[in-house]
Amino acid sequence: MRKKLLALTLVLVVVLAGCVKTKTDVSKEAETDSKGNGPSEKVQIELLGTSSGEEDMNIVRDQLIKNGFDVKLNIQPDYGSFKAQRDAGNFDIALSSWTTVTGNPDYAVRSLFKSDGDNSNIQDDEVDQLIDKASTETPDEYKETYKDLEQRIVGEKAYIAPLYISYKAQGINKEVLNPDTVRLAKSRAIAWETIDFNDASKRTEPLITQQAIGSLTSLDPIKGNDGSINTLNTNMYVRLVNLTDDDQVVSDGSLSYNYAIADGNSDYYFLLRDDIHFAKVENGKAVDTGERVGAEDAVFSLNRAKDKDSVPDHRTYSLHESMDKVEIVTDLSALDNAKQSGADGSIREALEQGLETKIEELVEDKTKADNGSGKYQVVKVTTQEPFPQVLNYLAHQSAGIVSEKQVESINTYDVASFNPDKDIPYGDQRTVTEGATYNNHLYTSGPYILVTKNDYQAEFAKNPAYRAGSEFEPKIERVTVRFIEDPDSALSALRNGEIHLFNGVPETKYDLVENDEKLVLQKNDSNAVAYLLFNNNSDRAVAKSENLRKAVLYSINQEEFLNFYQGNKKKAYSTVSPLVDTGNELTADAAKVKELLTSYQAE
Amino acid sequence: MKENRINRQAVILSKEYHQANFTWILTLLISLLFLMNSFSFKTGEVKPYVFALFGAYLATALLQLFIAWRIKRDLLLSGDIRKGTRRLGYIQLVSLATGNVFTASFSLHLLNKRKTPEYTFAVYTVLTQLFVIAISALNMFKPYVTDTFPMAMLLLLLVLVFQVVVLAIVAKTIREDNYPSSVGILALLTALTAITGNLFALLLGGSLLLKSRSTDESRIAKWNTMWEKITRNTMAVFGMFFIILMLTISVVSRFTFDYEVAVENDYGNILQSPSLVYPFGTDNFGRDVFSRIIFGARISLLVGFAATLIPAVIGGFLGGIAGYYSNRTDNWIMRLLDVLYAIPGILLAIAIIAAFGANTVNLIIALSLGSIPTYARTMRANVLMVSNYDFVDSARALGASDFSIIFRQIVPNSLAPMIVKATLTIGGAVIATSSLSYLGLGVEPHIPEWGNILRVGSTYLESHSYLAIFPGLAIILLVLSFNFLGDGLRDALDPRLD
CATH class of the missing domain: 1.20.140 (Butyryl-CoA Dehydrogenase, subunit A; domain 3)
Incomplete structure (x- = not known):
């Protein structure tokens, strides 16, 4: 009996073994000609990232391991500690990302790859030359230059390994808001003034939106360039020009009627409008100061934007360094004599396009301007080199126009001996935070003004003197910005009606928004590129060996990223990819990786 | 009349009758769980496999109810379970095919008198x-x-x-x-x-x-x-x-x-629903959740046991010394341990991991340190009690050294409460491991660990809830098991309950 049972089991197992495939069977079948002399010893790569980038890190780790690397993860809980680790050089590759908020390719490369860039760890003369060359060129010309630059940075030298381009997506509560009035621009921050409720009678109620960071760097536009204030300052200060949703420079919704580029690409003219006044906060309400936003303020704002020493903690001067002179034009004949770039007409013709009243006189004093009777103000910007992309920088939030009178009256401290504990600069968040330090001194030229904030939200009110009566007059009277850090929590807040608008729906959650009856998902391209930054400036092997860097580069398979994000990402080649279609593409190549690793080990 | 009372007594005392009731109630509950899961509330469709499982479990429960009734009747009539009733166990054994461990163990017990x-x-x-x-x-x-x-x-x-x-x-x-x-x-x-x-x-x-x-x-x-x-x-x-x-x-x-199924990404099979190939589905990287949970058990058990054994040994040793040598030594050891006791365990663990990095060894050390004082206290209390017993005095009179008295006489006789405490705290250690991994402070995220798996699942609660349910169940079951076993051991080892 027992023997029978045993025999039966044996037979069973033989049958069982016959009908399953073991791993070696399968891998033998899958074995292809890629078999080469693999590296004798595994190369260890240290990958640095934040816990929010954990998924990308896992994909990179998986791809590197499958290509014969050994990966050590260094996951930091937040951006601050990540930056500390990166600055200390404790990494071989760091998961990084870059968003070109100005929508021009120069910004996408200058600070990252130029030898003297503020975020650069690369010293390469050829790269420097290419960046400078491209900056003076028009879009048609620079395509080739950026293509060469990309090939130098990625293909030849492998200073970075590109991963993907993200989309931008925002969820809108369509039961409350009219989705057609909500813009989603590729580069610029969202404009609040166009947004309207379905029911126009509810315009006195607040529009409730969200942002992740609640600690505001500064409400002085030149003193910050990060996620905490980009949207807020964009809506609080008007600029000379604006970007459309697909990154064209226009005058719509800006301080100018028209702008023109003079022949030679170094002089830029802006014809200012007279229907915007500064707003201030009085007794918790936004009121009209009666002070017009004029050319003097524009000149003052741009001059302080390009001057490194105009304020302590100046965060944006590198964007504006290309400007040489900013001045008010009072001589009408100067406009007649100057020629347009790439066209036949004069600058005056370009500036007068579509005006109801033609230019009769140019005035220097903003109080004398009266567009209805032909008295206009014109601002001229001169760049050091021919640099057409300066317009993109002028559309950036840091080029927002502040009141000369107000800022000078607040910033009375000495910049060199500035003491943050004692001196309160213009735009300090303490002055708008509820409590003892509250003393709102903001003068804003844009459609909204920040009234008060606390740790949970910020309250904005409409500027009553912002193009009143025109289509650009802000529709909704009040805006509340909730500070919700976790994107999943923010998504929940959107779904349960706590907020009306959520900019930044995670890629893996699109279907939740799409399947929700009261929500609508808007999607647009963005300029956000994720890439791996090599530790190019250290004693580590990755800094010394081009072969090692390239081995990592060719291990990256962007297809797999696209799969993971369910197709909600696009392939990238460098930070320029979303702005210029250079045609470069990165293809994973396991055989090449083996070759490169072997030659690295022979070094 | 007297006869009947004895038989009633037999019903109350009968182990089989209690087990039979326990088993049919549990089986019925499980079958109801399957019933609830067999309907898709969104589409109104019936899932045939789950429904079949419900049927099988319901049938088992009914059979079990019948057996329970037969046992009660037998006991009331004759004070003993009849052979025919015991034979029903063979039929009930079939329920093993549905994975019902409760009825299977019951029927095996019923079969043998x-x-x-x-x-x-x-x-x-x-x-x-x-x-x-x-x-x-x-x-x-x-x-x-x-x-x-x-x-x-x-x-x-x-x-x-x-x-x-x-x-x-x-x-x-x-x-x-x-x-x-x-x-x-x-x-x-x-x-x-x-x-x-x-x-x-x-x-x-x-x-x-x-x-x-x-x-x-x-x-x-x-x-x-x-x-x-x-x-x-x-x-x-x-x-x-x-x-x-x-x-x-x-x-x-x-x-x-295959470990690689659990850790290697497979982008062709992302977020698959549970099926025979992937019994618990696949996660957002296409890794098999079933394999991940199986491999995760290893880490959970390892950390659970190690993080209990280490403080039990260290704390036991310190507590033993403190309890035997009174006053000065006692005060020194216990007051120092009180300092450690004042720091919340999980915060201490987070601090240690933040300082030394996240890996299994650090995790064990971090979790062990915090629970040393509680073991020391338990041990000290026991030693204080046991060292007053006569056999300790006898050993002392026989000239045994302090060391030999502590570790040969006192400690073995103070072990029972330590064992019970250890079983009850292993569950806590398992939860702490998972909590730390859930917070991203435990082992590296790609390593299969129940807290890690649960963390991935928590972001997909709405669309792919199985990703969170299965690791959650695994944690619950393991912790419950340790707690039940601990309770059982306490009942068995505690002399006061005799």
Whole structure:
């Protein structure tokens, strides 16, 4: 009996073994000609990232391991500690990302790859030359230059390994808001003034939106360039020009009627409008100061934007360094004599396009301007080199126009001996935070003004003197910005009606928004590129060996990223990819990786 | 009338009747769970497989109810369970095919009238082995299995056959008072099969060996009473069964599961719903959640045991010293430990991990440090009590050294509360491990650990809830099992409950 049972089991197992495939069977079948002399010893790569980038890190780790690397993860809980680790050089590759908020390719490369860039760890003369060359060129010309630059940075030298381009997506509560009035621009921050409720009678109620960071760097536009204030300052200060949703420079919704580029690409003219006044906060309400936003303020704002020493903690001067002179034009004949770039007409013709009243006189004093009777103000910007992309920088939030009178009256401290504990600069968040330090001194030229904030939200009110009566007059009277850090929590807040608008729906959650009856998902391209930054400036092997860097580069398979994000990402080649279609593409190549690793080990 | 009262007494005392009731209620509850899951509330569709499971469990529950009723009737009529009723156990044994461990163990117990601890051990040895084989066999639906799979399965099946044979022998030959010395070899071989992690086999072998060799009646009686008490507590036994099953799986999975399925990303199979190939579905990287949970058991158990053993040994040692040498030493040790006690355990662990980095060793150290004081306190209290006993005075009078008195007389007699405390805190350690991983402070995110798996699942609660449910269930079951076992041990070891 027992023997029978045993025999039966044996037979069973033989049958069982016959009908399953073991791993070696399968891998033998899958074995292809890629078999080469693999590296004798595994190369260890240290990958640095934040816990929010954990998924990308896992994909990179998986791809590197499958290509014969050994990966050590260094996951930091937040951006601050990540930056500390990166600055200390404790990494071989760091998961990084870059968003070109100005929508021009120069910004996408200058600070990252130029030898003297503020975020650069690369010293390469050829790269420097290419960046400078491209900056003076028009879009048609620079395509080739950026293509060469990309090939130098990625293909030849492998200073970075590109991963993907993200989309931008925002969820809108369509039961409350009219989705057609909500813009989603590729580069610029969202404009609040166009947004309207379905029911126009509810315009006195607040529009409730969200942002992740609640600690505001500064409400002085030149003193910050990060996620905490980009949207807020964009809506609080008007600029000379604006970007459309697909990154064209226009005058719509800006301080100018028209702008023109003079022949030679170094002089830029802006014809200012007279229907915007500064707003201030009085007794918790936004009121009209009666002070017009004029050319003097524009000149003052741009001059302080390009001057490194105009304020302590100046965060944006590198964007504006290309400007040489900013001045008010009072001589009408100067406009007649100057020629347009790439066209036949004069600058005056370009500036007068579509005006109801033609230019009769140019005035220097903003109080004398009266567009209805032909008295206009014109601002001229001169760049050091021919640099057409300066317009993109002028559309950036840091080029927002502040009141000369107000800022000078607040910033009375000495910049060199500035003491943050004692001196309160213009735009300090303490002055708008509820409590003892509250003393709102903001003068804003844009459609909204920040009234008060606390740790949970910020309250904005409409500027009553912002193009009143025109289509650009802000529709909704009040805006509340909730500070919700976790994107999943923010998504929940959107779904349960706590907020009306959520900019930044995670890629893996699109279907939740799409399947929700009261929500609508808007999607647009963005300029956000994720890439791996090599530790190019250290004693580590990755800094010394081009072969090692390239081995990592060719291990990256962007297809797999696209799969993971369910197709909600696009392939990238460098930070320029979303702005210029250079045609470069990165293809994973396991055989090449083996070759490169072997030659690295022979070094 | 008197007769009837005795029979009523028999109903109350009958172990089988209580177990029968417990089993049918539990089975019915499980079947209701399946019923609820067999309907898709969104589409109104019925899932045929889940519904079939519901049917099978309902039928089992009804049969079980019938058996319970028969037992009650038999007991009321004759004070004993009749043979015909016991034979129903054979029919109920079929329910093993649906994976119902409750009815299976019940029917095996019903079949045998004489209950020795060895029979219970043998039953659970076989059940554990069966479940391990069944769980491992699920891998056959995968596109491929690991290289060692056929060989390992063959060995497992052979072991199972052997254990079934042992079960039969134990059922037929072992009596309360009859332990033929010839079972020695059998006992050794059985104990040897425990290398799969199946500790029931070790218990069975050890127990047989003890009884066939030992002539010390009181020792045997003590052993029997202890296991008698533990096995009377059904939940404790099932808790022990689940723990040993997890332990066995952790050992066996090394040969029957493919680790790469659990850690390598497979972008072609992202977020698949549960199926035969992927019994618990796949996660957002296309990794098989079932394999991940199986491999995760290893880390959870390792960290759980290590983070309990280390503080128990260190704390026990310190507590023993503090309790034996009174006043100055006592004060020094205990006040220093009080300082440690003042720091919340989980915060201490987070601080240690933030400082030294996240890996398994640091995790164990971090979790161990915080619980040293509680073990020291328990041990100290026991030592204070035990050191006043006469046998300690006798040892002292005989001139034994302090060291030998503490570690040969006092500590062994103070161990019982420590064991109970340890079992009860292993659950806590498992939860702490998972919590830290959930917060991203435990092991690296790609490593299969229950807290890690649960963290991935938590972001998909709405769209792919199975990603969170299965690791959550695993954690709950393991922690519950340790708690039930701890309760059972406390009841069995606490002299005050005698």
